Every structure is written in C-alpha cells, then in structure tokens.
Amino acid sequence: MSDGRHLSFWAFACLFFLLFLHPAAARGSGFVKTEGTHFSVNGYPLFVNGFNSYWLMTVATDSTQRIKVTSVFEQAAAHGLNVARTWAFNDGQYKALQTSPGVYDEQVFQALDFVVSEAKKHGLRLILSLANNYVNFGGKAQYVQWARNAGQNLNSEDDFFTNPTVKGYYKNHVKTVLTRMNSITGVAYKDDPTIFAWELMNEPRCESDPSGRTIQGWIEEMASHVKSIDGNHLLEAGLEGFYGESKTEINPGFSVGTDFITNNQISGIDFATIHSYPDIWLAGSDEKTQLSFVQSWIENHLEDGSRILKKPVLFVEFGKSSKDPGFGIGQRDSLFDMVYKQIYASASRGRAGGGAMFWQLMAEGMSSYGDGYEVVLSESPSTASLISAQSHKLAELARLFARLYAYEKSRQVNAHRRARWHQRYIGGRD
Numbered sequence: 211m212s213d214g215r216h217l218s219f220w221a222f223a224c225l226f227f228l229l230f231l232h233p234a235a236a237r238g239s240g241f242v243k244t245e246g247t248h249f250s251v252n253g254y255p256l257f258v259n260g261f262n263s264y265w266l267m268t269v270a271t272d273s274t275q276r277i278k279v280t281s282v283f284e285q286a287a288a289h290g291l292n293v294a295r296t297w298a299f300n301d302g303q304y305k306a307l308q309t310s311p312g313v314y315d316e317q318v319f320q321a322l323d324f325v326v327s328e329a330k331k332h333g334l335r336l337i338l339s340l341a342n343n344y345v346n347f348g349g350k351a352q353y354v355q356w357a358r359n360a361g362q363n364l365n366s367e368d369d370f371f372t373n374p375t376v377k378g379y380y381k382n383h384v385k386t387v388l389t390r391m392n393s394i395t396g397v398a399y400k401d402d403p404t405i406f407a408w409e410l411m412n413e414p415r416c417e418s419d420p421s422g423r424t425i426q427g428w429i430e431e432m433a434s435h436v437k438s439i440d441g442n443h444l445l446e447a448g449l450e451g452f453y454g455e456s457k458t459e460i461n462p463g464f465s466v467g468t469d470f471i472t473n474n475q476i477s478g479i480d481f482a483t484i485h486s487y488p489d490i491w492l493a494g495s496d497e498k499t500q501l502s503f504v505q506s507w508i509e510n511h512l513e514d515g516s517r518i519l520k521k522p523v524l525f526v527e528f529g530k531s532s533k534d535p536g537f538g539i540g541q542r543d544s545l546f547d548m549v550y551k552q553i554y555a556s557a558s559r560g561r562a563g564g565g566a567m568f569w570q571l572m573a574e575g576m577s578s579y580g581d582g583y584e585v586v587l588s589e590s591p592s593t594a595s596l597i598s599a600q601s602h603k604l605a606e607l608a609r610l611f612a613r614l615y616a617y618e619k620s621r622q623v624n625a626h627r628r629a630r631w632h633q634r635y636i637g638g639r640d
Contacts, residue, residue, distance in 0.1 A: 258565025260293035290601025301348025416467035433478030451484030515562030522564030531582035
C-alpha cells in the first residue's frame, strides 16, 4: 500500500508541474523547434502572433533613437506579440552593415546586437533575414555588382543564385552573422535562443527561370551551409508562397520562379512561409476580390502544409496600405480579423497554421519609415484590440495543448510505475 501512495503522490506532482509550471518553462531559454506541423519550445507548443519591423537595426545605429526600438518591443509585448521579423542585412547602402564583400561596419553590427539583446529583455524572439531580393538595402543587385567589380561577367541580377563568386560572398555573410558574438550579451547569435529562425532571403525570386529549379538548387545549397554552421536554429527560405508548374492556377496571375511545394520540401528548410499583398498583386480589383484571394491563398497553403509538407506554415507578411484608394481602418481590421480566424482555426485542429505576422509595426514619430502598411498601436485602437485578442487566444490554445500533453505524459508515467509495481509485487507470485 505504501508504494501505491508513493506512486499517486509522484503522479500528481508530475501532473501539477506540467500543468501549472509549464508556461514559464515554455517561455524560457529553449530553442524553438518543430514537431510535425507545430512549433515548440522545451517540448511544448508555441503559436506565433508576430510582426515585422524591418528598420530596427538601421534606427538603432543612432544611440539617441534606440528608444524607438525599445518602445516598439514594449508595446508588442504588452499586446502579447511574441515574434518580430527584421533585417540582418544592409549591403553597400546608407548605414550599411556590409560595406563591401566581407567588410563590416562595427557600429552597425553593434546596433543589431542591441536589437537582439532588447528583444530578449522583452521576451520576444526574432526571425532574422539574411539578404534581400530587391534593391532596397542592397539586395541581390548589390552582390552581383560587387562580383562585376571583381571581374565577373554577369548579365542579370538572377546570376546571384548561380555565380560561384556571388554565392561565396553570400555564404561569407551568413557565416559572419551566425557566428557574431553579441557585444552586449556575450552570446554568439548561433547560440542565442532569442533568435526564432534564420531566413535565407526576403522574397527570393528568379523570374528568368520560371521552372523554379534555379531557386531550388540555391536553397538546397544555402540551407546546407546554414545548418553546417548552426544546428540550433530553425531555417526558412523567405518565400511568398507562389506555386510552380503543378498549381499555377492558385497564383495571382503570374509566377516568380519559385515553387511553394518543392522549395519547402528541402530537408534543411524547417517550416514554410507565405506572404500576401492582393492590393499589389491584383491591382485594380475591389476589396471583396482581394479578401477572397487572401482567404483562398491561406487555405491552400495551410492544406498543403498539413497534407504534403507536414511542416508548420507561417504567414509572415500581410497588411493593408493606407495608400490604397478608399482605404479605411475598417478594411485593415477586416483583413486582420479574417487572417487571425483562419490561423486559429487551423492551429486549433492541430494542422499547419503556425501563426501570422503583420507588416509592419512602428513607434510614434517614425513617418519617414512608413510605407502605408505601418501600424502604430497607440494610434490604432481597433487594430490593437484585434492583435491582443489573437495573442490571448493563441496563448490559451497553447496552454490547452500543453495540458493535454501533460495529462498524457502523466498517464504514461503512472502506467509505467504501475507496471513496475505489479511486476515487483504481483508478478513474482504468478
């Protein structure tokens, strides 16, 4: 009898710990992992309600302006947001991180150090993007130009994906960022759980090869390179979600040389991403058509994430521009509400919906960084309310799943202990 009481006590203690102490453990220092179609930390589920703020490193280069980074992180945390996506690149431009191939501005790197340390201080994780498809902040065009300056005969920006010299420049940048020792925390980036994931490139496109094979080869090579340096962090490619030849009918009337299915089936890619800008992709269409497109875009990708990829799908960029004709806050709120409901519905059924991240969050007094999509929480109470509500719902869902997991775990522990007790005290008598 005493052994039975001992068993019940420890089973209860185990259940109590898992049920009530788990949330703190999940918010702790563990690296984010994937388990099937879910994100997890320390073995417990994590759902993303996040945001983009591309400007964090650039603003932080000016120590007098770092308060804006702190302010955005404080406001984000207060609204339950848990992941921020930002640039870990600026190649050959104003306030460049990489001024020329392999040459870095230490002051700018220290600004990125500040962003990482400040995110940790506020309980946020970061997705750090390593290059840009576009000319903003240098992009693949800058890499190609550097190679031309070194004597390479290159005809197109898309040579970024195939030229050995250019690929060498990019690989060096990856290694430099991943092995960076943070000047504030003293922790190498590759060893810092504050970083949720690395992103190979913001919206890679190779329209000179619509088959997607060029991008496929590049992702395979660079994913392997990242993983050879950093086995701790997740990795995603930065894709918008355009399909290749097998499902072009899902695309908004054009393709960009990527394939959502095959590109994300690469073993080194841990989760899939999608972006959606129907106001740009379907320019001239009405609001109803655009909302319908986004809904279908999400549904198709979440289904493919669950059924084919068997990986989480993160909706990394979405938003509504105030520059669109007839814009009203109600339109933006309708988009956010629809996106959040679809993500929650998928997540609550245990499918591939890993979360969503709107573009973009800004602090007050930053109009020069605005692009029309910015959300200033203090100036947008209805949008802020939707964001907070989604954060709360996803946090509750994570707790529910954790409790179900804890119950099953304790049940298994209990069953194992009973089996041992039975073997010890009963089995020998048979």
